[in-house]
Every structure is written in structure tokens, then in C-alpha cells.
Amino acid sequence: xxxxxxxxxxxxxxxxQVKKKCxxxxxxxxxxxxxxxxxxxxxLLGFTINIMASDQQEQAKATxxxxxxxxxxxxxxxxxxxxxxxxxxxxxxxRKQLPRYSDKTDxxxxxxFWKRQFISKEVSKMQDDTFVYSLVAYYLITxxxxxxxxxxxxxxxxxxxxxxxxxxxxxxSRDGGFQMFDLQGSGNLKTKMNQWTKKDESYxxxxxxxxxxxxxxxxxxxxxxxxxxxxxxxVPRFSGSGDALATGNVNTQGFYVCVDSENTIAEVHIRxxxxxxxxxxxxxxxxxxxxxxxxxxxxxxxxxxxxTK
Numbered sequence: 001x002x003x004x005x006x007x008x009x010x011x012x013x014x015x016x017q018v019k020k021k022c023x024x025x026x027x028x029x030x031x032x033x034x035x036x037x038x039x040x041x042x043x044l045l046g047f048t049i050n051i052m053a054s055d056q057q058e059q060a061k062a063t064x065x066x067x068x069x070x071x072x073x074x075x076x077x078x079x080x081x082x083x084x085x086x087x088x089x090x091x092x093x094x095r096k097q098l099p100r101y102s103d104k105t106d107x108x109x110x111x112x113f114w115k116r117q118f119i120s121k122e123v124s125k126m127q128d129d130t131f132v133y134s135l136v137a138y139y140l141i142t143x144x145x146x147x148x149x150x151x152x153x154x155x156x157x158x159x160x161x162x163x164x165x166x167x168x169x170x171x172x173s174r175d176g177g178f179q180m181f182d183l184q185g186s187g188n189l190k191t192k193m194n195q196w197t198k199k200d201e202s203y204x205x206x207x208x209x210x211x212x213x214x215x216x217x218x219x220x221x222x223x224x225x226x227x228x229x230x231x232x233x234x235v236p237r238f239s240g241s242g243d244a245l246a247t248g249n250v251n252t253q254g255f256y257v258c259v260d261s262e263n264t265i266a267e268v269h270i271r272x273x274x275x276x277x278x279x280x281x282x283x284x285x286x287x288x289x290x291x292x293x294x295x296x297x298x299x300x301x302x303x304x305x306x307x308t309k
Contacts, residue, residue, distance in 0.1 A: 057274075057278060057292075060274040060275075060277040060278050060292070061274045061291065061292060061294065063274070063277065064213055064272035064273070064274040064277070064292075064294050065272070065294045065296075067211050067212075067213065067272065068211070068270050068271075068272045068294060068296045069296055070211070071154060071210055071211040071270060072268060072270060072296050072297075072298045073298075074210065075111070075138060075210075075268055075298070075300075076268070076298050076300045078115070078136060079111075079113065079266055079268075079300040079302060080300060080301075080302065080303055081115040081116055081117075081302070081303065081304065082113040082114065082115045082136075082264060082266075082300075082302030082303075082304060083113075083114050083115060083116060083133075083264070083302060083304035083305055083306050084113060084114045084181075084189070084193050084261065084264065084302075084306055085111075085112070085113040085259050085260075085261055085264055085265070085266050085302065086112040086113065086193070086194075086235075086259065086261065087232065087233040087235065087259040087260070087261045088233040088234060088235050088236070088237050088244040088259070089190075089194065089233065089244070090112070090190070090193065090194050090261065091109060091112060091235055091236070091243065091244045092242045092243045092244040093194045093195075093243075094112070094194065094196055094197075095109060095243040095244070096243065097196065097197050097198045098112070098137055098157075098198075099137075099157055099203055099207060100139070100207065103143065104243070104247060104248070104250075105142075105247055105248025105249055105250065106141065106142045106143040106248065106249055106250065107139050107140075107141055107143065107207075107250070108139060108140045108236055108246060108250040109137040109138070109139055109157075110138055110139065110140050110235055110236060110255050110256060110257055111136075111137070111138040111235070111257050111266060111268065112135070112136070112137045112138075113135075113136055113266070113302070114133055114134070114135055114136075114181065114193075114306075115133070115134050115136055115302075115304070116131045116132075116133060116134075116304050117131060117132050117133070117134040117160050118131055119131065119132055119163050123163075125164070125165075130163055132160050132161040132162070132163050133160070133161050133180060133181075134158055134159065134160040134161070135158065135159050135160075135178070136156065136157070136158045137156070137157040137158075137207075138154060138155070138156055138157075138210070138255075139154065139155045139156075139157065139207055140152055140154060140214070140250050140252070140254065140255040141153050141154070141155050141207070141209075142216050142248075142249035142250055142252075148209070148212050149212050149213050149273075149276050149277070150276055150280060150283060151212065151213045151214055151215060151216055151254075151273040151276040151283065152214040152215065152216035152249075152250075152252065152254050152255070152273075153209050153210075153211060153212045153213075153214055154209070154210045154211050154214055154255055154270070155207040155208060155209050155210060156207065156208050156210050157205060157206070157207045157208075158175075158205060159175040159176075159177055159178040159203065159205050160174070160175050160178060161174055161175075161178055161180060162174030162178075175203075175204060175205055176199075176201050176202055176203055176204035176205070177198045177199050177201055177202065177203040177204070177205075178198075178199060179196070179197065179198055179199040181193055181196045182195070182196075183306065183307075183308045188308070189306060189308045190261055190262070192308060193261075193306075211270075213272055213273050213274070213276055213277060214254040214255055214270065214271070214272060214273060215252060215253070215254035215271040215272060215273040215285055215293055216249060216252050216254055216273070217252055217253075217254070217273075217284040217285035218249075218251055218252060218284075219238055219246070219251050219252060219253065223284075223285065223286045223287065224252075224253070224284075224285050224286070226238035226239070226253065227253045227256060227269065229258035229267070230258070231258060231260060231265075231267075232258040232259045232260035232261075232265065232266075232267065233258070233259055233260075233261075234256060234257075234258055235256060235257050235258075235259055236250065236256060238251065253269070253271060254270070254271050254272075254273070255269070255270050255271075256269050257269065263301065264301055264302035264304075264305065265299065265300070265301045265302075266299070266300055267297060267298070267299040267300075268297060268298050268299075268300070269295070269296075269297045270295070270296055270297070271285075271293050271294070271295045272293060272294045272295075273285075273292065273293060274292040274293070274294065275289060275292040275293070
């Protein structure tokens with residue numbers, strides 16, 4: 001064998017050995033790689049999931065707080081125009097005159113008041129702006145509905161008197177079921193306002209939802225005790241009997257008011273339920289999850305008044 005031929009054969013053997021060494025990983029090397037990757041990726045994946053869940057929870061809390069504040073602001077502006085606010089004694093008397101009385105375990109008229117409603121001359125087609133009286137009711141609603149959450153919601157109902165230059169115009173613009181309160185007769189203002197009855201016709205106006213995700217955790221003596229008012233009467237009532245008593249699903253402190261009818265003052269309390277935004281079950285209030293139930297309140301005095309002899 002010539003030296004040149006020997007060198008050529010030897011070079012081919014070396015290349016063949018190098019190629020065999022670089023063909024791939026052994027099974028053990030692959031298993032070790034998989035284990036190492038799992039040990040690294042699993043904690044990172046868990047950390048990422050925890051961050052996303054925490055962000056979702058904080059976003060739910062922030063959204064609930066914002067919506068409650070916005071709802072309270074709307075109610076406060078509405079209440080400023082009030083001339084009379086019904087306390088628990090008034091609700092007990094007039095509740096039968098209000099919508100959804102037959103569904104009292106799912107619909108409760110928490111805040112009911114009379115206000116002066118501004119009507120511009122562009123709307124009334126009259127020479128000047130005018131005012132009419134309106135009856136407003138804010139409801140706590142727990143009725144099941146696929147369009148809304150499993151928590152409660154607050155709805156608003158309003159009926160107004162008619163306006164116009166003629167009686168025909170006034171009758172056309174008057175809401176169905178509306179009837180003016182009567183300040184004639186004997187008794188003080190509270191007695192007279194509690195004697196109000198609707199007109200003998202069906203309501204055409206609906207209860208329009210204002211805000212969703214309101215707490216509906218049932219009142220109990222351990223984890224969710226009934227609230228109390230320092231001044232005025234609590235609406236609804238959480239003990240006793242009568243139509244001002246919260247029964248069934250509306251027996252909750254998600255939405256309640258403290259009313260001083262004599263001075264036209266109402267303190268409105270709302271408690272939201274952010275937990276219902278992130279899960280479908282186990283959404284009731286307790287001390288361990290109370291951070292998911294933001295509470296806000298506002299006290300408002302009506303700027304109007306009613307004069308009676």
C-alpha cells in the first residue's frame with residue numbers, strides 16, 4: 001500500500017467516526033433534557049398563571065368600585081331634585097301601588113321619592129320651560145336573568161305627569177298609571193303623601209337596569225348581619241312584618257337607605273360583588289373574601305319642598 005493510499009483511507013475512517021458521534025442525542029440525553037425543561041418551564045408557567053389571575057381579581061375589584069361610585073353619583077343627582085322621600089312607614093303603605101308587587105321576593109322598591117322634573121320648551125312645544133312632578137323608585141332586583149349576572153342589580157322606575165298647553169296635550173304626555181298626590185284634607189305632609197294611590201290603569205314604563213353586580217348575600221346572624229341606621233328609618237326593614245320588610249332573595253344589605261322624610265334626607269348604601277365577575281359559584285359574602293365586596297355610601301338632601309297646611 002502506497003503512503004498516499006494509506007493516508008486517504010485513514011482520513012475517511014476519521015470522518016466516519018466524527019459523523020457517527022454527531023448523528024444525534026442518546027435516549028438518556030433526551031430524557032434529561034425534558035426533565036430539565038419541565039423543571040424550568042413549570043414554575044414559570046405557574047407564576048404567569050398566578051399573575052394573570054391576580055390581575056383579573058384586581059381588575060374585577062376596580063371595576064366594581066367604579067360602577068358603584070358612578071351609580072351613587074347618578075342617584076345623588078336624582079335625589080337632589082326630590083321634594084319628598086318615603087321612609088319605611090311610607091313604603092309599607094304604598095308598595096302595593098308600585099310595579100312588581102307580586103314579585104316581592106325578587107323586586108324591592110328601596111328608594112322611592114317625588115321630584116320636580118324639568119321639561120324644556122323644545123320638548124313641551126310651549127313658550128317657556130316648565131316643570132312636572134315625577135315619582136321615582138330605585139329597585140333592588142334579584143330575579144334570575146341570562147342577560148345579567150348571578151348577583152343582584154339596581155333598577156330605576158319613573159312615571160311623570162303630563163305637560164302641554166291644553167288638557168289634551170297633558171293627557172297625551174302623562175305616563176300611564178300616574179296620579180298626582182293630594183295635599184288637601186287632614187293630617188301632616190307624611191300622612192298625606194302616604195295616602196297616594198296610582199291611577200286605575202296599567203303602567204307602561206319599565207324598570208330600567210342601572211347597575212349590575214350588586215351583593216345579594218342573604219342576611220344572617222353570623223357572617224352577614226343586618227345593617228342599622230344611625231338616623232332615619234332603614235329601607236328595607238330587616239325585622240318585623242309588613243310590606244317594608246325584606247323577604248326572600250332581597251333580604252340583603254347590597255342596597256339599602258336610611259330615610260328622614262321630614263327633612264327630605266336619604267343616606268344611600270350600596271355594596272358590590274366583584275367575586276361574581278370572576279366565578280359563578282360561592283359568591284356570597286364572608287369575612288375572608290370581604291375585599292371583593294366594595295361598599296360606598298352618600299347622603300343627599302332634596303332641594304325641593306312641599307307646602308301643606
